[in-house]
Amino acid sequence: MKHISAALGALAVALLPHAAMAETRPMTAQDLVTLKRLGAPAVAPDGQTVVFQQVDTDPVTHKRTPGLWRVPARGDAATRIADLPEAGESSPAFSPDGKRLYFISGKSGRDQLWFLDLTDPAATPVQASDFKADVAGFLLSPNGQRVLVWGDVARDCPTLGCDSDGNTSEPGPGTGRLYRDGAGFVRHWDSWETPGNYSRGFALALAADGKVTGEAAALDGPPGTLTGDTPSKPMGGAEELAWQADSNGVFFAARQADRHEPISTNLDIWHSPLDGTAPHNLTAGNKATDTLPAASPDGQWLAWAAMERPGYEADRLVVQLLNLKTGQKRALTAGWDRSVSSLAWTPDSKALIATAQDVLDTPAFRIDIASGKAQRLKLAPKGLTEANVANVVPLKDGRIVFTRDAIANPAEVFIAAKGKPGTQLSQANAATLAALTPVSTTRYSFAGAQGATVWGQIHKPANATAKLPVLLFVHGGPQGSYNDSWSSRWNPALFAAQGYAVVSIDFHGSTGYGQAFTDAINRDWGGKPLEDLKKGLDAALARDAALDGTRTCALGASYGGYMMNWIQSEWADRFQCLVNHNGVFDNRGMAYSTEELWFTEWEHGGKPYHEAPEEYEKWNPASRVAKWQTPMLVVLGEKDFRIPYSQGLGAFTALQRKGVPAELLVFPDENHWVLKPKNSLQWHQTVFSWLDRWLKAGK
Template identity: 65%
Template sequence: MTARTQASAILSAWALALAAPLAAQGAPAMRAEDLITMPRLGTPSTNAEGTLVLVPITETDPKVYQRSTGYWLRQLDGPGSGMVRVTGLDGASDARFGSDGWVYFLADGARREGAEATSQIWRARLGPDGAARGRAQVSDFAVSVAGFALSPKADRIAVWADIARDCPTFGCPGRDGKAHLPGPGTGRHYRSEDGFIRHWDSWATPGTVSRVFAFALADGRVRGAGVAADGPVGTLTGDTPTKPFGGNEDVVWSADGKRLFFVARQADRNEPKSTNLDIWQSDLSGGAPVNLTAANTATDTLPAPSPDGQYLAYVAMTRPGYEADRQVVQLRDLKSGTVTALTAKWDRSAGSLAWTPDSRFLIATAQDVLDTPAFRIDPRSGTVERLDLVPGNEAHIANTVPLHGERLLFTRDSIAAPAELYLAKGNRPSQRLSDAAASRIAALAPVVTTRFRFAGADNATVWGQITKPANARGRLPAILYVHGGPQGSFNDAWSNRWNPRVLASQGYAVVSVDFHGSTGYGQAFVDSIQNDWGGKPLEDLKKGFAAALAQDKQIDGSRACAMGASYGGYMMNWIQSEWADRFKCLVNHNGVFDMRAMAYETEEQWFIQWEHGGKAYHEDPAAYERWNPATRIAKWQTPMLVVLGERDFRIPYPQGIGAFTALQLKAVPAELLVFPDENHWVLKAKNSLQWHNTVFDWLARWLK
């Protein structure tokens, strides 16, 4: 067994030199209120010259828990320059630089008579003092704009919104989202050929999808009628950006601004079983778009055209119906159409792609043994080089923006601290540019995170982490943290929801284990959970928890609870019968309780079917029942807190009701927390505070 220890307040000598003053002895422990009101740094945007960066920071009022987003500006080429708060962008969202030097953003447009305000595109110029000048409305559509993408020359703009597929213009208010509402009552009417009837947290609107239209942009105004990227009715019907999680990365312009590349999946009766996202190309003539990845019936996504116009990079999976397959970087020659699998021999899954300005390299991020580093890929050879942006402490690198002069802008976060903005120059150590939350974190009592590894199921190497208060005295109760996915990881990254630091700060040792099925350890390790939900993962958790106790004698294994969400919540239900005497209490957040009901209630059928061998429940019920907690209730005995969201359509809330009812019937101490306005996650500030307070009280009841 080996270990690597890292203090949250002192990450390295490099970080120490840049960080705010360390917290004095006796600094307050982090509270739920601190987590919820901690400023959140968003996605940065740079101007064309790479001399300015604009970054959003979301803040939460600690009195009323209302969130608002402001923008900050910083020079990248000036010595000693600092962040300047932008003024004059009130109500703005999704602000970013255009190549013309203007900042474009979304905000409420001028109200039309008798109508509600709609979200429209605006622009403004930013002075060196951060003041926005010349603010003006760019678009005036009849419907709200959900997002936009500027062409490289800022002479065209792509916009998208939920629009009826047979609508020829950007928005038909009388038809958009109405086909499934025939009246005269309030009933939604669906047909089997419609495919999804609900997705993630929203009911579907057959006949209406998120559609992209391209317009000319001149003199600060949208011009002309616009061209639909999806072409005439009958060619492509599908959401762009993809739902529920697609964003700006799904819509990109070619280097010359004459073509649009976008991601979409056909919306039909097969969509709930299909992971076949494709990359489409529109020449914006009004004709049908071309499916560039039609030969691959698995996922193709993250289109990234090279600045020189020669290539289109993207990532592709190979197995249809499998959402956690390895994402291999592909390179398409836009002249010949030849496609090369660049990273076929690299056993990691690329999660983002960005070209360097000279088109010489691709910068990708990928999970790799508890970290998410950046990698440089040579498009000529496919050689992959891991970048050491934060020497010895990469943690979670994201939002990479390659700049001229061998510079790389990026964000970094960790278990220790939320995201901050950094700039790397060549081989020199990175420089932290922001202080969104660093000073606030430094004023709190630190935690320490230790990595460990052990021989898990099938004698495979399995990794885990222990997070605890840095200066704690005496023995600490233990919390076993079980991640969801199940193809995921409790890696070294900040979370606004399941946060090891805030939990450890309540006086616990938080133990997480990246069991079989976790990401960042090669595709075979990811695949190993298929048809084995309650097998190797539970064995890893048992062995990992024992390894943590052996590693750190301060952990009191006799006082332990376990908690998890989604698949982690399923594991709480499974532990009830298969590890029944180990824990004082459990916390099950939106976990699977009954496999048969789950198989027919969840919306993304590809997921539940792949996890159980690729067949529907009625085709192979034994595959589902083998790992079904609902069949083993007779052994349930551990007190459990059940949390659910009524808008959760991934693991619908009756699953949680079933678990709670089973506990009631067994006379096992239990509590139920229901959020009527949350989905699979708890996102609202006040709800998050209630979640943390309830969980903390439940843990303390059994452990303190």
């Protein structure tokens, strides 16, 4: 990638979508945890009404409650709908005839399917299912006569929930679990596995009264045919399942659960005819990831996204197209150097609307199925960047409903007419955001490692008059991006509001810049990325005189936490302090204790540690502790099985034995992320206190 001139690369935008106002105040961590959180919108078949999930957080107890809100597509105030007090409602979906709104609620004591009769203004919600297991998600069939539900049940259970959970670990008189040879995952993300229990999908009929009825048809067929999780764990959802147009079958993504699962990214697209016969693997020839199945409304096409390289979770996702009538397959976007993150058909079945990271935005693209050409769409309101577009719903008249979030604001619901800028429909956080002092951001580019163009951003209080201490944010992944999107965890606007300038850099390995740029970090964790960070910070200091380069701290989580450990020895004299959240400390320990083994093996040359120890040791922070000298705050979650907490504990022990000032913050009830509101408050209080100690004391 060649360097783009700074004149073209620099872009300054206002972070908060309002002008500076009198009597505004800086954003706080309390604001971050209590801002309303919106989910994917559902649109009525006539296109006139939008319903979305909104999660509210009590400002005193910090209890979170999801609810459903309705807003006219033409624009007006949103109103609460289908309210079940003390229960919460989520995952709204209109029936194809528009007469009912289905959703999930735990009102009965378990998460079940409910609906609201939209033809009766006085109607109250009705429970539509009574399974023995929680309903994790559902999809209504195109003809409205069936529903697909999924949840965790035993592999031999014929429906969603049986008396037994299928546990085959044979508990004895004690509390021990026995995992036999070849068990595959024994723990994943933040949970120990229950052998014999999987996330499974079932199709059932809907009676005339709207309730679930009849026998269930299991997507995975009879026991012994396919054993695995649908959707995939831990992050999979409704995007991994799709009804075929005639409602007689379901396409879904699944990976065989066996001894190879921890080293396999071979998620496949399967088809289940729902007649009791075994499902059929449509992508058996590809040993890498196949996901995001999407069936065209006219019944002719199946689209999905596929990677090419087995074992590589960050490979490019290329849109594939299967003609369901002729069986002909083709790679639709093979010539487009972007990786899609979602797919939705236009109602006329002539195009797909996809989202994909593109430099510092995640916009929507229209992909013509005849030519494969991807056209970037302008959906954001006039004057705003595309930022992070998601949850796209194309309508029959060419309009598109979607959510948009940015560094400036959490997700809100928008609608855009064909060829016109979008209009914001929801105003869930408008009042709170209007009361906050604006923060500004500047996009900039510079020549990074090997002369490649690398992008960064500078965030700072818009009203700052004095020079600002600088925070360098390093993103995780490592194949990720600090792009223009909202974060409820690592939020640069919140840190800037505390009186800091925040610099973030999309170093080699980041996504949204083409696959070669993403691949550049493979086997080079401490090489080009560190060079980019050094050059990027220098470029930020050179372009903005408000940044005080004599007062700097660096922060990062996951790979970003690894980089904090690496900086300790390789950039030791630059920072007054570091913050390492769940970062890798010892590559050998990580290789033998993480759960998704494919990740560490790919990143370090494709072999396990015992076959190529030199690959792992080349970039191993634990082998360079002798040079550590920078004060560090270490944060870890005891339920983090991705980067086990012993990694953070090891870093803290190294600091203590070296006599380097350090603090350790441990969350016994958090995983790789800090998700609980009160824990988030404590996290921010601790981190801010640490930063202030080293950057503001005596200033």
